[in-house]
Amino acid sequence: MTEFADLLVLGAGPAGAEAALAADHAGLRVVLLDEAPAAGGQVWRAPRTHAARTRSDADQTRGRDLRGRLDASGVQVRTGTQVWDAVPGFCLSCVSERGATRFQAPRLVLATGATERVRPFAGWTTPGVFGLAAATAMMKAEGRLAGRNIIVAGQGPLLIAVAAKACAMGVPPRAIVDLNGRGDWLSAVSGFAAAPGLLLTGLKWMARIVAARVPILHGADIVRALGDDTLDAVIVRDRASGQETRLAADTLYVGNGLTPADEIHRLLGAAQVADALRGGYRTLCDADRRSSVPGLYVAGDGAGVHGAFPSAAQGRIAGLAAAHDHGALSAADFARASRHARGQLKRLMRFADASCRLMQFPEDSLQDIRGDTVICRCEDVTVDQIRAASGDGACDLNQLKHFTRLGMGPCQGRMCALNAAGVLRRLAVDAGRDLRLTPRAPVRPVEMAQLIGTFAYSDIPVPKPAPL
Numbered sequence: 001m002t003e004f005a006d007l008l009v010l011g012a013g014p015a016g017a018e019a020a021l022a023a024d025h026a027g028l029r030v031v032l033l034d035e036a037p038a039a040g041g042q043v044w045r046a047p048r049t050h051a052a053r054t055r056s057d058a059d060q061t062r063g064r065d066l067r068g069r070l071d072a073s074g075v076q077v078r079t080g081t082q083v084w085d086a087v088p089g090f091c092l093s094c095v096s097e098r099g100a101t102r103f104q105a106p107r108l109v110l111a112t113g114a115t116e117r118v119r120p121f122a123g124w125t126t127p128g129v130f131g132l133a134a135a136t137a138m139m140k141a142e143g144r145l146a147g148r149n150i151i152v153a154g155q156g157p158l159l160i161a162v163a164a165k166a167c168a169m170g171v172p173p174r175a176i177v178d179l180n181g182r183g184d185w186l187s188a189v190s191g192f193a194a195a196p197g198l199l200l201t202g203l204k205w206m207a208r209i210v211a212a213r214v215p216i217l218h219g220a221d222i223v224r225a226l227g228d229d230t231l232d233a234v235i236v237r238d239r240a241s242g243q244e245t246r247l248a249a250d251t252l253y254v255g256n257g258l259t260p261a262d263e264i265h266r267l268l269g270a271a272q273v274a275d276a277l278r279g280g281y282r283t284l285c286d287a288d289r290r291s292s293v294p295g296l297y298v299a300g301d302g303a304g305v306h307g308a309f310p311s312a313a314q315g316r317i318a319g320l321a322a323a324h325d326h327g328a329l330s331a332a333d334f335a336r337a338s339r340h341a342r343g344q345l346k347r348l349m350r351f352a353d354a355s356c357r358l359m360q361f362p363e364d365s366l367q368d369i370r371g372d373t374v375i376c377r378c379e380d381v382t383v384d385q386i387r388a389a390s391g392d393g394a395c396d397l398n399q400l401k402h403f404t405r406l407g408m409g410p411c412q413g414r415m416c417a418l419n420a421a422g423v424l425r426r427l428a429v430d431a432g433r434d435l436r437l438t439p440r441a442p443v444r445p446v447e448m449a450q451l452i453g454t455f456a457y458s459d460i461p462v463p464k465p466a467p468l
């Protein structure tokens with residue numbers, strides 16, 4: 001079954017939802033697709049439980065407003081719909097509870113958001129170790145946080161957000177282990193001041209953490225998680241002195257920033273450039289968010305990490321650009337309608353840069369990971385195995401995949417590829433080369449039964465036997 005539209009938008013977070021609304025307002029037939037049960041994306045995620053609904057905060061209000069505006073619009077919202085393949089033209093192959101479906105349109109906005117990065121350490125696959133961004137998803141959707149004796153570790157504004165929200169939920173962290181030093185935060189303040197409202201929110205989070213007397217260990221990271229079936233403790237290392245401390249914990253939330261979820265951008269051949277500040281690779285686009293592929297627009301963290309508000313502004317510009325290119329908006333109307341979003345984007349760039357700098361993945365620290373540390377969790381591939389494969393001649397991730405099965409599991413390299421590339425790059429001579437896996441469908445694990453649906457064997461046409 002194929003549904004047709006003027007514009008497809010993949011991802012119903014701030015970027016995709018704003019793109020869809022802007023294009024709908026300009027008169028395009030828009031289909032907005034997302035695998036989540038409701039629009040809102042990661043940051044404005046819809047609550048799923050009563051506990052989450054009763055916990056009202058600014059993100060929840062923004063999410064409700066966004067879903068309300070979508071409901072009141074002409075946008076065809078298809079949530080619970082997972083896109084697993086895309087071909088130029090554009091045709092998206094999906095699965096949902098309705099089975100296998102396809103959507104086709106001459107234009108596509110990709111607004112697929114980000115994936116969390118975690119610097120691997122010994123024991124990071126122990127039950128009880130969660131992603132830091134995953135903690136926000138748990139709190140927003142379920143209104144709760146797993147664990148009683150928790151440690152929050154990693155880097156960037158999410159570290160402070162999660163710790164403050166944990167305090168508000170009555171589970172103040174045992175400690176915050178911050179990879180950044182105090183000086184890094186101080187240098188970020190002038191960038192944060194570009195968005196005074198957001199800076200104030202951050203200061204309120206800090207006040208809550210201070211009031212709960214949560215110790216903050218700056219310039220430190222987690223080097224080991226201890227425990228077999230459950231987490232017992234973590235080993236924290238002071239990066240300057242090398243001194244290690246054992247902290248008891250039943251739950252660790254740890255994250256080292258975000259990387260663009262750009263599998264479909266790459267599958268469609270959009271040009272990219274390495275950009276560590278934006279999470280690894282950024283998809284190239286013009287000021288109107290047109291990518292190098294005709295008819296393909298990119299917005300939000302999926303094209304380079306910027307944060308929620310810049311993502312929303314980029315989405316609006318992308319949606320209006322699609323409407324303009326479709327012939328639904330004159331150049332003057334396009335300029336007028338996009339002026340506010342362009343101004344917002346410009347204002348928020350300093351804030352985005354400051355946040356991204358604090359979240360920038362510590363590539364150097366991949367050097368001192370222990371050899372028995374798992375890099376690919378799906379296929380259990382360790383640092384030592386990567387080093388051995390490199391010694392045997394593997395010099396990019398495609399070769400590493402053949403040698404070790406790295407990236408062949410359900411995540412298809414989403415969690416491990418950049419870390420494995422980092423380890424390889426330390427060993428490889430050709431440091432500047434793009435070592436990443438060639439993008440391939442399916443970009444999400446898909447059940448065969450979902451693709452083929454139900455059928456009777458008697459309905460299968462059997463060709464006549466070939467004459468002898």
Ligand SMILES: Cc1cc2nc3c(=O)[nH]c(=O)nc-3n(C[C@H](O)[C@H](O)[C@H](O)COP(=O)(O)OP(=O)(O)OC[C@H]3O[C@@H](n4cnc5c(N)ncnc54)[C@H](O)[C@@H]3O)c2cc1C
Nearest residue numbers: 011013014015035041042083112113133136300301307308
């Ligand atoms: C787990 C996680 C939690 C985060 N929590 C916060 C937070 O609490 N506060 C904050 O400020 N920032 C948070 N961030 C960062 C935040 O995602 C962004 O800055 C902001 O949401 C970007 O908006 P976006 O529209 O680009 O992407 P998103 O909001 O991530 O939206 C992208 C959407 O695309 C959908 N999608 C992607 N690929 C497919 C596919 N193949 N098929 C179907 N649907 C697809 C996703 O389901 C998602 O809803 C989080 C990031 C992550 C990864």
